[in-house]
Amino acid sequence: MTQADEYRKYVLDHYIRPARRRGEQIMEVRLGDVRDEMGLDSVKATDVGFALDTQKFEELANVKLLEISGPRSKTAPNNIYRFRIL
DSSP states (O other): OOHHHHHHHHHIIIIIHHHHHTTOSEEEEEHHHHHHHHTOOHHHHHHHHHHHSSHHHHHHHTEEEEEEESSSSTTOTTOEEEEEEO
């Protein structure tokens, strides 16, 4: 399993699946929260953003990335990735 796969699995297990169980249709992930929860440094946190902004993650989690909001950089800690749960 690659590091990107580990990040995807973490977000799937800790964000997507719980939101799906609660019946949510839209859910958000803040990169800085994932970074802190996983104990990542700022360099690794940027990799989380790249891992979530992929078709591979959408297929794995059965979600659709709707938007990335926050600073211009897709990988800033305050960026929020908003997904539709399919």
